[in-house]
Structure formats: structure tokens, C-alpha cells
Amino acid sequence: MRSKKNQILISLHGIRTRGVWQKKITPRLTGFKHYPLDYGFFSTLKFLNPFSRKKMVEWFRDEYNKIVEENQGMIPSIVAHSFGTYIVAEAMKCYQDIHFDKIILAGSIVKNDFNFEEEYKKNRYTSLLNFICKRDIWVKLAGHIYGFGNSGVYNFSNSNKIDVVKYENMGHSDMLEDDVFRNKMVPFLRKLSSYNNGDSPIRIIDQISTYDVAVWSALTYKEQFVQRYITALASGYFFNDENEQINQPKRLNIIIPSSPSEASSSARIIYFKDYNKISFKINNGDRRSAFYDKGELYDIPSIIGTSEILSLYSNEDEAKNFIHHFSDALRNLTKNISNIEITTK
Known part of the structure; x- marks a missing residue:
């Protein structure tokens, strides 16, 4: 068997779904060890409850630590959609030892003033891709709820360290289809990136x-x-x-x-x-x-x-x-x- 150490990828779905898209993308992920995290059906009422949201952030931290330990400390990339983007941002805010290689946000409801540039300076991630879909009504609505933002429509106020893919006619989940994943997400995940200090989360020898x-x-x-x-x-x-x-x-x-x-x-x-x-x-x-x-x-x-x-x-x-x-x-x-x-x- 001519094996090499795969890169690690976590995917995280949104509310009122079990993340069917996560299972569909796996065939595209040759060279990656994919962890499609599933926290079950999360209702709108739970979504609006800050205590329920906090429990999900804590759950994600535990899952993240298990994945990193299982893979001898290798740093994962992550693709998050909708409520999953909120979980990722809150986990980074609450737990300073959580680091990523690449971050992809789709249908992001992270607050627009979340300072990803500052997190980059702290070597918390190597590169970030934010999908902006102008017809995403759910992201627009989330922007009116306390604790959330509409960064999946209007981007982040401080976006110097963020790559953007913009779609004028797409809605909340349209970017999760195979054509977008194949042509936009996978190439982004495969490129070699480094932290602000120049270090790489991936040893080249691990990819041979x-x-x-x-x-x-x-x-x-x-x-x-x-x-x-x-x-x-x-x-x-x-x-x-x-x-x-x-x-x-x-x-x-x-x-x-x-x-x-x-x-x-x-x-x-x-x-x-x-x-x-x-x-x-x-x-x-x-x-x-x-x-x-x-x-x-x-x-x-x-x-x-x-x-x-x-x-x-x-x-x-x-x-x-x-x-x-x-x-x-x-x-x-x-x-x-x-x-x-x-x-x-």
C-alpha cells in the first residue's frame, strides 16, 4: 500500500438538517481524512437559545480535540455552513488553543465585526475563504438576531486576510453543490498555506x-x-x-x-x-x-x-x-x- 499521511478536514452543518452535503463531498476529498461532524437535528428554538448554542460550542471543542489527538497533532482544515460557521468562530473566540489550517465559511452568520485578521496574526489559521451569496435570505435574517451577523451576504468589516467568492444569484445552500465544491473549495483546500509566522501546519514529508x-x-x-x-x-x-x-x-x-x-x-x-x-x-x-x-x-x-x-x-x-x-x-x-x-x- 503506497499510503501517505492525509490532510485532515472537518465539515460542520447548520440547523434543521443532518448535513447531507457533508456525505456527498467525501468522494472529492482524495488525500484528505474527512470528519463530517453531525450534532443532530438542531431546532430553531435551540438556535435562538444562547445556552443551547454554548453547549454546541463546547461539543465542538471536544470533537476537535479528539480528532487532533487521533491524528498525532495534525492541524485540520474546516468547511462550515450556516450555524456551523457560528460554532467555529465562537470556538476560536473561547478556546485559544484551537487552530486550523484553512477555513471555509459558507452561508456565514458570524458577526461582521469578527476580527479574523487579528486571529491570523495570532497564527490561528493559514487562510480563509468566505462565500458571499447575495440572495441568501436566511443570512440576512440572522443579521437581525443578537449574537449573529450577515457576513455571508455582506462580508466582514475587516476582511484583509479573507478570500472571497461572490455569487449574485445564489441562496443559502447553493454553494454546497458539487460544481462549487469541485471548482472552488477543493482547490483552496489543496493549496499549501502558512501561518503568519511562516510555519506550515503540514510537514512536507507527511505528504510523501x-x-x-x-x-x-x-x-x-x-x-x-x-x-x-x-x-x-x-x-x-x-x-x-x-x-x-x-x-x-x-x-x-x-x-x-x-x-x-x-x-x-x-x-x-x-x-x-x-x-x-x-x-x-x-x-x-x-x-x-x-x-x-x-x-x-x-x-x-x-x-x-x-x-x-x-x-x-x-x-x-x-x-x-x-x-x-x-x-x-x-x-x-x-x-x-x-x-x-x-x-x-
Whole structure:
């Protein structure tokens, strides 16, 4: 399986609905792990009750924390509609540790003076897209209710850090259809954005598949170690710990461990504790070290035991998947090279 770490997307519906649109958009979200949050049918009476609204904001905070924890701290983007936009804005106002990657507001009833620019300066989100639909009668009505605004029709008073898509003839839910989602929302969600301080909520390495990381690691090992070994065979530059030149080894044995942790520097030292350590170089170039026993050279690729790889594939299944792809790639890259044997621990 050539998996990569998906971006996280939360979607949040409005009142008097169960968010059918949330389920419809999922097929468009390749590369995303989608959480279509459903708080049930929320009546107009509850919508008008500030205590009921407060409970929904608290509920959202709990759901947000569960999602972030489940995904090892990855920051989600969010698409919110109608009352969902209110929940998002109130959660950001009440809970300073809630952060987003991208925010999409559709049918927004957030107060027009909500200062998203100030939230951007605090690194609360990377970019925001607000849909303005001039025929949205429900948003216009919400603007007359205390605690709400009509920002889905008239935008925000401070909109310097807000992207806008404007539709003159659309109503309250028209922007939730597939054509708008496909052509406007998905491209916005896929672009790479950074916080005000320049940091990105997404590590680039997380967006590279396990297969690609493994192949790149195998290519790097082949060029930086195997190729130098082959060249050293032609020139004869092999040295022991006393810097004395020794006979060329008869063969290079590459040992692939069962997990990346077994390729760490400490694990390699323990595994080869009874072997002699030697080094080889190309002309006056930098040296590479390996282990020597009975005329043969041994190595466990340290590139698969780096701290980055260990943190990236801490899950046992992911680690095995990475090792499998690395082993296959290295075998393929070295299949026409004589005097090299690849084995697994």
C-alpha cells in the first residue's frame, strides 16, 4: 500500500438538517481524512437559545480535540455552513488553543465585526475563504438576531486576510453543490498555506507516500554507500581502525532489519559488536564505514534508522511497510551489481 499521511478536514452543518452535503463531498476529498461532524437535528428554538448554542460550542471543542489527538497533532482544515460557521468562530473566540489550517465559511452568520485578521496574526489559521451569496435570505435574517451577523451576504468589516467568492444569484445552500465544491473549495483546500509566522501546519514529508520515501532512501543509500564501495573496489582504498590499508573484501553483505529502529547507530553497534570496523574512500574523498569479518564487508543501512524516519514511522505496520518498500527498491537497484548480497534480519 503506497499510503501517505492525509490532510485532515472537518465539515460542520447548520440547523434543521443532518448535513447531507457533508456525505456527498467525501468522494472529492482524495488525500484528505474527512470528519463530517453531525450534532443532530438542531431546532430553531435551540438556535435562538444562547445556552443551547454554548453547549454546541463546547461539543465542538471536544470533537476537535479528539480528532487532533487521533491524528498525532495534525492541524485540520474546516468547511462550515450556516450555524456551523457560528460554532467555529465562537470556538476560536473561547478556546485559544484551537487552530486550523484553512477555513471555509459558507452561508456565514458570524458577526461582521469578527476580527479574523487579528486571529491570523495570532497564527490561528493559514487562510480563509468566505462565500458571499447575495440572495441568501436566511443570512440576512440572522443579521437581525443578537449574537449573529450577515457576513455571508455582506462580508466582514475587516476582511484583509479573507478570500472571497461572490455569487449574485445564489441562496443559502447553493454553494454546497458539487460544481462549487469541485471548482472552488477543493482547490483552496489543496493549496499549501502558512501561518503568519511562516510555519506550515503540514510537514512536507507527511505528504510523501511511504513508497516514495522508501525508494528515495534506497536511491540515496545506493549512491552514497554502494556506489562508493564499487568505486573503492577498483581503487583499493580500504582501511582498518589503525588507518592501515587492508585487502579488498570479497563481498558486501547488506542486512535489512525488520524495523527502522534496528538501523539506528546504537543498534548497529550492538549488532556488529564482534566485527571489525573498517572504512573505505574514493581517492581523497570522504570515507564510509562498514563492518568486516572473514574477508567480507557488512552493513545495515543507517539511512533507514535516522530520527526523521523513526518519528515518521513509529507505528509498527507503517514501519514494516516502509522496510518492505525499501528492501524491494534496493534489490531492484543493485540486481545487476556483482559481489553484493542483500539479506533480511
